[in-house]
Amino acid sequence: MEGAFAIARQFAERAFHFDSQAELASGLEACALELGFSYFALLHHVDLRKHWQRMIRIDNYPAGWTERFIGSRLFLEDPVFCASLMTNIGFPWDSIGKLIRVSRTQRQILEAARREGLNCGFTVPAHIPGEAHGSCSFACASARTFSHDCMLAAQLVGSFAFQAARRICCARCPLRLQAVQLTPRQRDCVELVAQGKTDWEIAMILGLKEDSVTKVVDAARRRYDVANRTELVVAALFDGQISFNTVRHWQYQFAPCSSVNSRTSR
Template identity: 45%
Template sequence: MGTFERAEAFLRDVSATSTEVELAGALSTVACELGFTFFALTHHVDIRRAAQPAIRLHNYPDEWVAYYDDNRLGVSDPVHRASHVTSVGFAWSDIPQMIALTARDHEILAHGEAQGIGDGFTIPANVPGETHGSCSFANPAGRRMREEELPIAQLVGAFAFEAARRLWRVRTLDSAEQPKMTERQRECILWVARGKSDWEISRILGVQHETVIRHLKLARQRYGVGKRTMLAVHALFEGSISFTDVMKR
């Protein structure tokens, strides 16, 4: 099964989940399929003191979780801080090149390794107007990640976090209250998913460049995202487009 087919299969699975237990089960299964042992899908908050209910699903060792919460690492975790400076997935081994690590950061990473957590891969989930979040996959210390699986991990992480947002109803508007997507907006998003620029889309559809910009702006507002690259993720999750649509030319 190819990358897109596997991503689409996972998307179908998580779209059908109705509880956090089911979502955690789906994440556990896909993590194993991708060659990982651990997963963590979470908002970047002090979970014990969060003013509002926050997302957190994981299968990390209990001792590590206790240390993590006792030291209120939800906000200061170097993995979380690194995810705030990028919109794509990254290996934890790359963190020193992404942010300046403090002595405390090195201590935290070393403690995680001592608890059996080695290198990992994190997919940021930074939605404007909401608390930052991420989906991470990790292996026991000493086990290498399967590099060929990281592109699918990127897609899986994005879909999983969107499923969690749906379950926790983090959005300020209920999906039933959202304005309907127009066919032209859908066409623009589809061409974004195919890698086309706004100008190229205007030429393909035979409309003004400003018209495409307006359609994509309205679509971003509908989904509550600030970047055009996230439009495809949300449209795929919602079912407005499919991987089959994206692959057609």
């Protein structure tokens, strides 16, 4: 798409100066139209029925679809939300089947969205440690194939738009600026707690005394101000202090595209 990068660059420059959600929404809507999209949605992937001060939700989707999407809790199984968890770069909606196994309910959600005018789209995931997952989606009323330049431009716009929304949200309701920082020893112990190890086992693995392990874990718990070890593990995973891969050693097993597509078409 000729001029797509110029459009994205112009939006990125303006994004640093948006002062309100209304201003961001207006700028994002104009940018989306220039890129050939009819709609946009900038969202945290949370329970959209609730109105949290720190929640990002800015969109111009058709009112009928928004009401149904939230009222019927379609966000719980939304295939776009689910697919965005499997990648850190933008993706067109017609490639969702390559990222997740689309269930019957999810196919019905996509079809219902098409009937409301959200025929095809492109979604940019947003994964920030210590915050809810989110995304910036662009949608079209009619079917189209996105050019490479258009998708790259949408990736840039979506990323800058989400960051602008976070900045505006911080100004309205200050967010924690950074995750709690565990010491290396605390991180080692919390990882082993997450693996189900007892304090005695952790002591044997790390060459410590059992009561020393207990003190280290309790110190980590106090840093997060949580009541028990389960909350500590959840908080540390959420903040990125420890990773799922170190807690449980496994890898994603991607099936060939043909076999995935054959299953999702049933």
